[in-house]
Amino acid sequence: VSAQTVGDVLARWFNLGYGSSNSGGRCLYGGTFKSHGPFFVTGPRAFTLDKCLFVEDLSVSGPVVWNDATQAVDAKLQVQGPGGATGSFTVRWKTGIYNWKAPTTVTGEYGGHSVNVQSPAPWVPQS
Numbered sequence: 001v002s003a004q005t006v007g008d009v010l011a012r013w014f015n016l017g018y019g020s021s022n023s024g025g026r027c028l029y030g031g032t033f034k035s036h037g038p039f040f041v042t043g044p045r046a047f048t049l050d051k052c053l054f055v056e057d058l059s060v061s062g063p064v065v066w067n068d069a070t071q072a073v074d075a076k077l078q079v080q081g082p083g084g085a086t087g088s089f090t091v092r093w094k095t096g097i098y099n100w101k102a103p104t105t106v107t108g109e110y111g112g113h114s115v116n117v118q119s120p121a122p123w124v125p126q127s
Helices: 002-015
Strands: 024-026 032-036 044-055 058-067 072-080 086-094 104-110 113-119
Touching: 002 024, 002 032, 002 044, 002 058, 002 072, 002 086, 002 104
Parallel strands: none
Antiparallel strands: 024 032, 032 044, 044 058, 058 072, 072 086, 086 104, 104 113
């Protein structure tokens, strides 16, 4: 869910009109995000998520960097879920036409349990 939250934020920023310098927006079920820096740049674009909800019971916060030059998304996230369970994750995936099937990796801990999973990329930019 943390990776999907980042993917949703990037889709909203990239495709839904938020793609401008230092813009922000609302997340699917609540929370906000902010972009930092210019829209048209080859290189890193930074985002800050603040209690973003892609599902109704897991909030995601933290910095995200999408680097168009390296075709990589990197995020350091803090999550809070049902019953007050918390965790922290590192989320990484490659974007771009040739590696859109490369897996997303999510590592960290949640509720005292170690997490190390791979899933399909939640977002790739459309060209």
